[in-house]
Amino acid sequence: MRKEIDRRGARGSEGSGRRRFLKALAGFAAAGTAAGFVPAIGEGRPPLAQSVAIPPGEEASALKGTHVILLGTRGGPGVDLQRNETASAVVVDGVPYLVDCGYGTLRSLVACGVGYAEISTIFFTHLHNDHTSDLAALLSHQWTGGRMKPTEIYGPYGTAAMVDGAIAFFKADTEIRIVDEGRTVRPEALFHGHDLAATDKPATDFKDERVTVASVENTHFPERSKARMPYRSLAYRFDSKTLSIVFAGDTAYSKNLVDLAQGVDVFICEVMDQAIHDEMAARAKAAAEAGNPDNIYRHIADTHSTPADVGRMASEAHAKLVVLNHLVPGTTPLGRPEFPVTTFIDGVRKVYSGEVIVGQDLMVI
Numbered sequence: 001m002r003k004e005i006d007r008r009g010a011r012g013s014e015g016s017g018r019r020r021f022l023k024a025l026a027g028f029a030a031a032g033t034a035a036g037f038v039p040a041i042g043e044g045r046p047p048l049a050q051s052v053a054i055p056p057g058e059e060a061s062a063l064k065g066t067h068v069i070l071l072g073t074r075g076g077p078g079v080d081l082q083r084n085e086t087a088s089a090v091v092v093d094g095v096p097y098l099v100d101c102g103y104g105t106l107r108s109l110v111a112c113g114v115g116y117a118e119i120s121t122i123f124f125t126h127l128h129n130d131h132t133s134d135l136a137a138l139l140s141h142q143w144t145g146g147r148m149k150p151t152e153i154y155g156p157y158g159t160a161a162m163v164d165g166a167i168a169f170f171k172a173d174t175e176i177r178i179v180d181e182g183r184t185v186r187p188e189a190l191f192h193g194h195d196l197a198a199t200d201k202p203a204t205d206f207k208d209e210r211v212t213v214a215s216v217e218n219t220h221f222p223e224r225s226k227a228r229m230p231y232r233s234l235a236y237r238f239d240s241k242t243l244s245i246v247f248a249g250d251t252a253y254s255k256n257l258v259d260l261a262q263g264v265d266v267f268i269c270e271v272m273d274q275a276i277h278d279e280m281a282a283r284a285k286a287a288a289e290a291g292n293p294d295n296i297y298r299h300i301a302d303t304h305s306t307p308a309d310v311g312r313m314a315s316e317a318h319a320k321l322v323v324l325n326h327l328v329p330g331t332t333p334l335g336r337p338e339f340p341v342t343t344f345i346d347g348v349r350k351v352y353s354g355e356v357i358v359g360q361d362l363m364v365i
Helices: 017-026 028-034 105-111 135-144 159-169 171-181 255-260 274-289 296-302 307-317 342-349
Strands: 066-072 087-092 095-099 121-123 151-155 191-195 203-207 212-217 234-239 244-247 266-272 321-328 355-358
Touching (some): 135 159, 135 191, 159 191, 234 255, 266 274, 266 307, 274 296, 307 342, 321 342, 342 355
Antiparallel strands (some): 066 087, 234 244
């Protein structure tokens, strides 16, 4: 019988971020049992799905091979104490690449041992604030920390302007420290934004000696909205020597994404509970009938993935492992208590036969 895991991280304020992280990794089996799931760590599961505990005294950035660290798994904008906004790190032979940078990213980077000082490459799926809010904080802390190497930031249209805006945000701090501390390197010389084209077919955007990164446009922005704005939304694929990873970004079902993800080892995709989707669709209809066709409920219902959508894309792409991210609900929406992970897993299972993991902040894959 296939076994699933409720990989819940430690909550509360006890100890340091490092101790919470290691405790969470060590305690996944216990957490799964408490939630009514049979733990499957080390019981013949495929290597791709095994979490990687970091030994005491080691840093996450010292991990060999290719791993993903989920830094924030909350769906939608907002701040709470359960999950950070969306962000992930791909660590390839000790070198981190950041995908999105929602609120809480800096703390998660420190908690998992990667830190923010050595982040030199960042990719944004799109420019909603739950994916971008910590960018100015990250760049400003890199600068005050004395970083001398460039940080390159890639994303859809608007990314270069966003980087310029982040630099403008800490301009006063820059000018004060140049005068008062004798600094000579300006942020503009270090931080560079790059706008990527949104394409219908996978296109290579970045390549170095460790990883190749390709992107494709997903369906987070509907055609009716794209006709009135230049902004777009992307999915990314990372290919290293040992692992392939796709970040779907925020999206409804997307044939482009299926093409990008063909044969991928790890398919990381957002998910929204089907009951919430249905309620948002009903509210969207009511708002439209009241004279507001372009309403937030329509956006939520039309441009996010239900569990069945995730399963369909993963199945069509022949993905080996599904990791659910950007969870809705991730906290307490619409006055409801948090859903159990079976709400997500069962829906994916209807159309996908591979392994499914429900993401949690600071999970390592």
